[in-house]
Amino acid sequence: MPPVPPPPSTPDPWGERLPRRLGLISAWAVLVGSTIGSGIFRTPAVVAERVQDPALFLGGWIVGGLLALAGALSYAELAALYPRTGGMYVYIREAFGRAPAFLFGWAELLIIRPAAYGAIAITSAEYFWRLMGVNGATAVGPVSIAQLAAALFIVIVAAVNYRGIQLGAVIQNASTVFKVGALLGLIALGFLLPHDAGLFADRTVTAAPTIAPAAAFGVAMVAILWAYDGWADVAFVSGEVRDPQRLLPRALVLGTLTVVVLYLGAIAVYWYIVPLDQMPGSPLIAADAAQAVLGTAGVVFVSLAIMVSTFGTLNGSMMTGPRVFFAMAEDRLFFRRLADVHPRFGSPAHSIVLAAVLGVIFVSIRTFAELADQFIIGIWPFYALAVAAVFVLRRRRPDLARPYRVWGYPVVPLLFLLASVYLLGNYMVSEPLTFAVDVLVILSGIPIYVLWGRWQRRRASVT
Numbered sequence: 179m180p181p182v183p184p185p186p187s188t189p190d191p192w193g194e195r196l197p198r199r200l201g202l203i204s205a206w207a208v209l210v211g212s213t214i215g216s217g218i219f220r221t222p223a224v225v226a227e228r229v230q231d232p233a234l235f236l237g238g239w240i241v242g243g244l245l246a247l248a249g250a251l252s253y254a255e256l257a258a259l260y261p262r263t264g265g266m267y268v269y270i271r272e273a274f275g276r277a278p279a280f281l282f283g284w285a286e287l288l289i290i291r292p293a294a295y296g297a298i299a300i301t302s303a304e305y306f307w308r309l310m311g312v313n314g315a316t317a318v319g320p321v322s323i324a325q326l327a328a329a330l331f332i333v334i335v336a337a338v339n340y341r342g343i344q345l346g347a348v349i350q351n352a353s354t355v356f357k358v359g360a361l362l363g364l365i366a367l368g369f370l371l372p373h374d375a376g377l378f379a380d381r382t383v384t385a386a387p388t389i390a391p392a393a394a395f396g397v398a399m400v401a402i403l404w405a406y407d408g409w410a411d412v413a414f415v416s417g418e419v420r421d422p423q424r425l426l427p428r429a430l431v432l433g434t435l436t437v438v439v440l441y442l443g444a445i446a447v448y449w450y451i452v453p454l455d456q457m458p459g460s461p462l463i464a465a466d467a468a469q470a471v472l473g474t475a476g477v478v479f480v481s482l483a484i485m486v487s488t489f490g491t492l493n494g495s496m497m498t499g500p501r502v503f504f505a506m507a508e509d510r511l512f513f514r515r516l517a518d519v520h521p522r523f524g525s526p527a528h529s530i531v532l533a534a535v536l537g538v539i540f541v542s543i544r545t546f547a548e549l550a551d552q553f554i555i556g557i558w559p560f561y562a563l564a565v566a567a568v569f570v571l572r573r574r575r576p577d578l579a580r581p582y583r584v585w586g587y588p589v590v591p592l593l594f595l596l597a598s599v600y601l602l603g604n605y606m607v608s609e610p611l612t613f614a615v616d617v618l619v620i621l622s623g624i625p626i627y628v629l630w631g632r633w634q635r636r637r638a639s640v641t
Contacts, residue, residue: 192262194417197524202425204347208494209412209433211354214361215298215491217405218441219464219484222448226457228398231391235454238395239445242402243438246409248594250434251584252565254427257413258582259571261422264505265413266564273567276511277627282560283506284623287536289556289616291499295537298495299328302488305481308465321542329538331489335496336534342523343418346497353490360483361440364468368447373470396604405441409434410561414498427582500529510634555605555616562598565591
């Protein structure tokens with residue numbers, strides 16, 4: 179007898195074509211693993227260079243954690259309302275229309291996602307070469323060996339996620355457990371064991387340019403928010419989370435709280451071991467702190483932990499970012515082939531390949547600080563727009579069932595919006611060139627959107 183075909187699967191209630199395979203632990207791991215990466219292991223030095231006042235330094239990390247939590251609480255309502263692939267893209271589209279959503283996708287394509295891949299991968303590569311006892315800045319033609327390794331890492335995680343989100347989730351879960359354990363171990367050992375206080379005594383640190391404390395704090399917040407970024411990433415894979423209206427709000431809130439607690443603990447132990455005025459000379463500060471406590475063995479362990487940690491973050495970003503291109507293509511706002519689902523692996527295969535190519539290009543031409551700053555200034559206008567969608571959708575669509583509502587509404591989302599305006603305004607004044615470049619790249623999407631619409635209409639009429 180011929181084999182009996184399997185029964186047809188039940189259509190997804192929200193119209194998703196990607197299979198829902200992620201549970202609460204995996205969703206939590208996507209958020210935590212995507213957030214804890216290069217940021218907490220190197221941006222404290224950048225922040226200390228920009229602000230040398232202890233109150234501003236510590237206050238910045240507390241404010242950054244509160245902002246991340248406010249954003250996660252707001253996104254929890256939106257994720258439960260629209261558990262669709264694309265996350266922020268979907269929220270902006272539903273609240274403000276297709277044009278602003280397209281501009282977000284355009285920014286993801288040209289700024290946000292490639293800059294994220296580059297900044298994360300370059301940190302993982304630098305720690306890899308540190309483990310090998312080699313200077314990652316060694317040049318090979320126009321690029322460094324750290325950039326070459328970073329490009330290879332991007333290709334590897336792309337290949338893993340091309341094979342399906344289940345394999346990507348296995349790596350994400352394992353690397354997240356490892357990095358959380360490593361951070362907890364570093365925090366505990368840093369406070370419990372004596373450290374070599376003289377290790378940093380003779381270090382010469384170049385003084386940062388003098389600017390007003392308020393402006394310096396705003397610029398420092400860009401680096402801090404880079405470290406905290408990732409709290410929204412799980413929303414991009416909302417279309418692949420099981421029981422999303424129940425699990426997504428839990429993953430967003432629990433995951434963000436986990437990150438905030440770990441970060442504040444890490445900052446406390448860094449500060450305890452490395453004097454604040456010496457931090458700017460510690461770009462790889464976690465390894466320096468471990469060396470002061472455990473000697474050479476500590477450097478090896480922490481360098482390995484950070485390399486694995488940032489590789490896991492890169493994997494998480496590759497799990498989430500290409501879903502934006504997939505969602506755009508489904509809306510026919512991007513090339514239709516990017517909405518193809520791999521018949522065997524169930525992954526948005528073409529979107530993943532595109533994201534990997536962009537990441538390799540960016541990591542070949544930019545430094546870490548340039549990549550991190552460009553990412554934050556590129557994405558925060560859209561974070562603010564998506565949080566504003568909470569207000570718009572409550573007014574415009576009160577009929578929709580809301581399994582979760584923002585705690586502290588309207589104060590919590592409103593504070594997030596006010597902080598976003600301050601961050602962007604301050605950066606516009608302090609770093610006008612970087613800000614202007616990002617704004618121009620985003621606005622360049624307007625004529626592209628118009629031309630794309632005309633081409634689609636002409637193509638439809640011909641067909």
